[in-house]
Amino acid sequence: MANHYAEHLLAVVGAGVMGTNIATLAVSHGVPVVLVDLSDDVLSLARRTVAQKLRHAQLMGALPPDRPQGELVTSVSLADAADATTVIEAVVEVPETKAKVLAEISALVRPDTTLISNTSCIPIDELAGWVTHPDRLVGVHFMNPSYLIKMVEVIRGAGTSEATLESVDSLLAALGRDGLVIRDSAGFVINRLLHPLINTAAMLVQEGVASADVVDGLLEGCLGHTTGPLRTADLIGLDNLVDSLNVLYERRQDESCRPCELLLSKVRAGDLGQKTGQGFYSYGRVVS
Amino acid sequence: MTAEQTSEFAPATADSIADALVGFLGQRLKTKVALDQELFKSGLVSSMFAMELVVHLEASYDIAILGPELKLDNFRTVGAMTSLVLRLREAEGVSRGSAGADG
Numbered sequence: 001m002a003n004h005y006a007e008h009l010l011a012v013v014g015a016g017v018m019g020t021n022i023a024t025l026a027v028s029h030g031v032p033v034v035l036v037d038l039s040d041d042v043l044s045l046a047r048r049t050v051a052q053k054l055r056h057a058q059l060m061g062a063l064p065p066d067r068p069q070g071e072l073v074t075s076v077s078l079a080d081a082a083d084a085t086t087v088i089e090a091v092v093e094v095p096e097t098k099a100k101v102l103a104e105i106s107a108l109v110r111p112d113t114t115l116i117s118n119t120s121c122i123p124i125d126e127l128a129g130w131v132t133h134p135d136r137l138v139g140v141h142f143m144n145p146s147y148l149i150k151m152v153e154v155i156r157g158a159g160t161s162e163a164t165l166e167s168v169d170s171l172l173a174a175l176g177r178d179g180l181v182i183r184d185s186a187g188f189v190i191n192r193l194l195h196p197l198i199n200t201a202a203m204l205v206q207e208g209v210a211s212a213d214v215v216d217g218l219l220e221g222c223l224g225h226t227t228g229p230l231r232t233a234d235l236i237g238l239d240n241l242v243d244s245l246n247v248l249y250e251r252r253q254d255e256s257c258r259p260c261e262l263l264l265s266k267v268r269a270g271d272l273g274q275k276t277g278q279g280f281y282s283y284g285r286v287v288s
Numbered sequence: 289m290t291a292e293q294t295s296e297f298a299p300a301t302a303d304s305i306a307d308a309l310v311g312f313l314g315q316r317l318k319t320k321v322a323l324d325q326e327l328f329k330s331g332l333v334s335s336m337f338a339m340e341l342v343v344h345l346e347a348s349y350d351i352a353i354l355g356p357e358l359k360l361d362n363f364r365t366v367g368a369m370t371s372l373v374l375r376l377r378e379a380e381g382v383s384r385g386s387a388g389a390d391g
Contacts, residue, residue: 052339055339055342055358056335056338056339058358058359059338059339059342059358059359059360059363060335060338060360061359061360145335145336148335213318226334227334231334235336274336283340
């Protein structure tokens with residue numbers, strides 16, 4: 001198996017919360033990364049964020065002891081992703097943006113390069129229409145924080161080949177992650193369950209039924225959730241959450257996925273969760 | 289921002305650091321913690337909050353928590369964090385009462 005870390009070169013497109021999470025996971029496991037985004041300012045912040053997340057990984061004992069750190073290169077040019085063995089798309093959860101980025105990546109890389117979308121909700125078969133080799137496209141839904149959570153959700157599209165799944169297995173082995181494979185569906189397993197739960201939790205706060213810490217306290221204390229839905233929302237980023245809920249609502253017409261007013265008002269106010277220091281909770285400092 | 293934060297804590301003695309930490313944790317976790325209370329096993333503190341504690345201590349006491357000191361054992365209790373701060377301040381030669389002067 002080609003699961004040795006030195007055999008991989010990862011390109012991550014999109015240096016936001018998930019892009020920096022995945023880059024941190026990779027370099028901490030010895031895999032070199034090219035991290036691509038639109039501006040030097042974003043990339044400069046991303047380098048600091050990755051450095052801080054590497055400290056977080058160390059704090060939590062999540063750094064493998066047996067390998068040197070992989071090199072992190074940042075670039076505003078997608079062309080620098082051309083030599084990657086795997087490209088992970090982690091741009092905003094807006095179908096038009098994902099389609100554009102995937103089409104551009106697809107035109108640049110070798111035919112056998114594995115293309116991973118870290119989409120939260122958009123069906124892989126929908127994205128497959130934008131790439132030249134749909135058999136090489138697969139969904140891998142990394143969790144947040146990716147460098148601490150071992151399990152990932154792997155989504156096999158209708159056209160995803162066996163060779164692509166094997167390549168994902170190899171990469172996940174190098175990254176010390178475990179994957180569970182599912183078939184394609186908007187929201188997949190995790191977010192089809194989690195996003196309506198978060199939206200409903202926000203509605204309960206909006207209706208004055210309970211405060212955010214009480215809603216979370218009940219799910220944590222009574223149901224054993226490690227992190228309640230609203231603190232999870234802050235971790236995801238409320239803007240990303242609203243985008244994902246819109247994707248789900250448009251595709252499923254499920255009212256529990258229509259973003260509630262409280263979520264929308266927080267996004268309008270710029271209170272996007274942990275990344276801005278304020279969401280359903282206040283954070284003393286912006287950690288990453 | 290740091291100057292304002294640090295000035296609250298100076299001079300940094302074991303008692304003042306522990307008191308400030310109990311206050312900070314009380315405010316953030318909505319509960320009063322004991323000096324020897326295990327913060328992680330009890331589920332009071334999440335892995336995300338652990339990193340906030342690192343950032344909070346570094347900014348408040350003008351220290352850098354690096355290398356072998358950056359491990360969860362140093363953050364398991366208020367007592368352990370207090371010892372860490374005192375140890376690092378001594379090692380880094382941060383004199384008492386001058387913590388507000390960092391840039």
